[in-house]
Amino acid sequence: MSLKYNCPSCGTPLGYQGLCWRCKSEQERKTVLAWTPEQIVQKQRNLIQNIQRLADMKDPEFTDFWHLLSYRDAITSEIQRAALAAEAFCPFEIYYHAPEDVRDGLIHALLSTKDSGKASNLMCCLAMQGDDRALETLLELEKNPRPWRKKLYADPSVYAQCGGWTFDKEGQRTQLNFDTCYPMVKGAPDEVSPVRIGRAREDTCPHCGGRMVDMLVLDGWDERLKFLGLDGILTAVCCPNCVGFLKGPAFNRFTLDGGVEIFPSELYDDAETLECYVRPEDYKALTGNSFVLEKTPAPLFYGAASEDVNTIGGFANWVQDWEYTICPHCGKPMKYLAQIQWDTVMDGTEGTLYIEFCPDCQVVSMQHQQT
Structure with a gap:
């Protein structure tokens, strides 16, 4: 059965009028790459003001976050501090290479919690932050598990992989992805x-x-x-x-x-x-x-x-x-x-x-x- 329509950009047969999903995604990406510095700042400010909506995966904040991170590398320490203050621990990627004060806040929250689900999210956030102090914390939790560990399926060294790295029993880091x-x-x-x-x-x-x-x-x-x-x-x-x-x-x-x-x-x-x-x-x-x-x-x-x-x-x-x-x-x-x-x-x-x-x-x- 032949489809009635075609994508006006690439010609892919479609059952509806308009762009196919691939051309629509490409068009959206080009729009983000064309954002002006002023538009980027406005998106960043909106994230800070509505950080809980991001944690709840609400749009436009959720989509804006991924656009800023993926295409513009524009997640700031101010956004990271706002996320920590609001205890917004998802998406984990928001804490990628966060500054030391944010890292210390994540560590404090992780070592204070008794909830396995929150601990799971915080370990992913700390993995995204990824510095040596983050490694030391996850290593300590692997050697001396908290009670919440019994409810999780993996050790902290596996959670570290979320950030593109892991460690062995001696605390030696192994990088699992490339920084390019x-x-x-x-x-x-x-x-x-x-x-x-x-x-x-x-x-x-x-x-x-x-x-x-x-x-x-x-x-x-x-x-x-x-x-x-x-x-x-x-x-x-x-x-x-x-x-x-x-x-x-x-x-x-x-x-x-x-x-x-x-x-x-x-x-x-x-x-x-x-x-x-x-x-x-x-x-x-x-x-x-x-x-x-x-x-x-x-x-x-x-x-x-x-x-x-x-x-x-x-x-x-x-x-x-x-x-x-x-x-x-x-x-x-x-x-x-x-x-x-x-x-x-x-x-x-x-x-x-x-x-x-x-x-x-x-x-x-x-x-x-x-x-």
């Missing part, structure tokens, strides 16, 4: 880019018989990608059909000359085979997309609240909870590398592919989340 973020944007069909999403392969998936795909290929020699510390090529390979149905992530080892070794995988429920739902036209769309690396970096949370943004580095838009994979070779937490929104490369698909890697072992993991 580059979007991947639509480019000209013949534009050369150090990043490629969806490169065709000849080998097939042992579970469904569909084509394997180089989901992400990065050239670490490009000046923009120097922050990754890769002296060569990283290739992440998976089956786009089965990656969401595996017991755990898909893994492969990469060599800096572009080679790969794909690790064996197992399907959920001990199934041996799976129907391939990815059609030939879907493979064509995936391997023929025009995404390229943006020329300049973006704020770290650029892709953390958008379902249409593919990014390298920074923070992810976790559909469910953050999930940092353990390297199958060395047993250490892997580092978040990139996110690919499935619907940006294959129309009608859902969820997000998160790519992580272990720089020491040259192992890549790919996992899928969706609502």
Whole structure:
């Protein structure tokens, strides 16, 4: 059945008149990026005056917060102090790199509470603040748990991952994300880019018989990608059909000359085979997309609240909870590398592919989340 309308911007068939959700999101983003300094200040003032509405996820404050954080990197210490004073502990990201007085307020609230739900939120807020004193506090709570810990499912070291880092029993910090973020944007069909999403392969998936795909290929020699510390090529390979149905992530080892070794995988429920739902036209769309690396970096949370943004580095838009994979070779937490929104490369698909890697072992993991 053909749909009656088309998006006036990109031509996507629609069942309603107007822009498709992707073009509407892009239009909204362009509007925010065009805000004047005066408009930004007004948005910031409104957040401070209505900080409880932000905590209650009311608009326009909630949307303005994410616009200020994600696209303008414009959350101020004054906003953070107002949030603390109002005991607004959600969204956690409001406390990212907050000043010491705000950190101390969060620590006091955390050590004073007897409520497990409040403690959970405060640990996430403290993780977002993320300095050494925050680490010391979470480490102390891991060594000497409070009574509320019995009602939670994870240790403080797991809550620290909310802020893109964690620690071991000795208190040694491990950084789990990068402090640089580059979007991947639509480019000209013949534009050369150090990043490629969806490169065709000849080998097939042992579970469904569909084509394997180089989901992400990065050239670490490009000046923009120097922050990754890769002296060569990283290739992440998976089956786009089965990656969401595996017991755990898909893994492969990469060599800096572009080679790969794909690790064996197992399907959920001990199934041996799976129907391939990815059609030939879907493979064509995936391997023929025009995404390229943006020329300049973006704020770290650029892709953390958008379902249409593919990014390298920074923070992810976790559909469910953050999930940092353990390297199958060395047993250490892997580092978040990139996110690919499935619907940006294959129309009608859902969820997000998160790519992580272990720089020491040259192992890549790919996992899928969706609502």
